Amino acid sequence: MFLSQVLAEMDYQDIVSFVNEKPFKYLALTESTIDYENCVFIDSSKFIDSIDDSVSMVLTTEEIKALLLNKHFGLCVVKNPRELFFEIHNYLCGKGEYVRKSYETTIGENCIISPLASIAEKNVSIGNNVIIEEFVVIRDNTVIQDNSILRAGCKIGGVGFEFKRNKYGIASVTHVGGVIIGKEVEIQYNTCVDRAIYPWDDTIIGDYCKIDNLVHIAHGVKMDRNVMVVANSGIGGRTIINENSWIGFGVTIKNGITVGKDARANMGAVVTKSIPDNGSVTGNFAIDHKKFLRNMKKSIMED
Numbered sequence: 677m678f679l680s681q682v683l684a685e686m687d688y689q690d691i692v693s694f695v696n697e698k699p700f701k702y703l704a705l706t707e708s709t710i711d712y713e714n715c716v717f718i719d720s721s722k723f724i725d726s727i728d729d730s731v732s733m734v735l736t737t738e739e740i741k742a743l744l745l746n747k748h749f750g751l752c753v754v755k756n757p758r759e760l761f762f763e764i765h766n767y768l769c770g771k772g773e774y775v776r777k778s779y780e781t782t783i784g785e786n787c788i789i790s791p792l793a794s795i796a797e798k799n800v801s802i803g804n805n806v807i808i809e810e811f812v813v814i815r816d817n818t819v820i821q822d823n824s825i826l827r828a829g830c831k832i833g834g835v836g837f838e839f840k841r842n843k844y845g846i847a848s849v850t851h852v853g854g855v856i857i858g859k860e861v862e863i864q865y866n867t868c869v870d871r872a873i874y875p876w877d878d879t880i881i882g883d884y885c886k887i888d889n890l891v892h893i894a895h896g897v898k899m900d901r902n903v904m905v906v907a908n909s910g911i912g913g914r915t916i917i918n919e920n921s922w923i924g925f926g927v928t929i930k931n932g933i934t935v936g937k938d939a940r941a942n943m944g945a946v947v948t949k950s951i952p953d954n955g956s957v958t959g960n961f962a963i964d965h966k967k968f969l970r971n972m973k974k975s976i977m978e979d
Contacts, residue, residue: 817854836870858883
């Protein structure tokens, strides 16, 4: 599709200009790596270096335009590229060619599903030997693989907290991605796993992960195998958590960062920076666990 055609369909009235316009299939963020030509927005020069080779169109401002000329992508120059980007996204989410194709929900063999659970009639795939307890809600675009357990009250595939300010107030961003829950996963009571925003994307809970009560996992999180997350934790959108990591009780993890393999975010940590492989962080804001202990001992001695 072409942006000029989409904007014409939307009857978009503000002034726009195009440089070397090219087609795209999906919308994405600059840090996304996907297998399709996509359109992103850039309203700050600090994101220029993160533009992926798959990007074919960039929504940007007149001020940044000069820094983006003669690249492999085309440009759409507008006053507020961020605002227009999400307007386009919400518009395209109502178009059949942009969202996922519909299919009848399928349920595998030997599943134990409470009659009090709510499972979408479309676009849910449930494997074999899955246990789904009472008051579980499973929205469309969800895949649950073999031998996984969803305890009472958990919500899978709901719309996440993504809102954007615009000239009219605050607009919600439509979520049309999905959730993939791997094999041998257990998600305990009243935990929420949001679906991804974009149609090409999924929130992923890897094989053998164990998620405690009252955990919030936001849109687009990618959790590798064997991760454990303790109760009352919140994991921001697009966070990547690598295998064998531990997220302790009441941890808050900022969106868009990476937790390395065999890493630990200890009880109550507020994690604002990526954690390296085998790293261990503590505190608010979280720092290396050993450094935290040294600082605490020093403070006690000074008192």
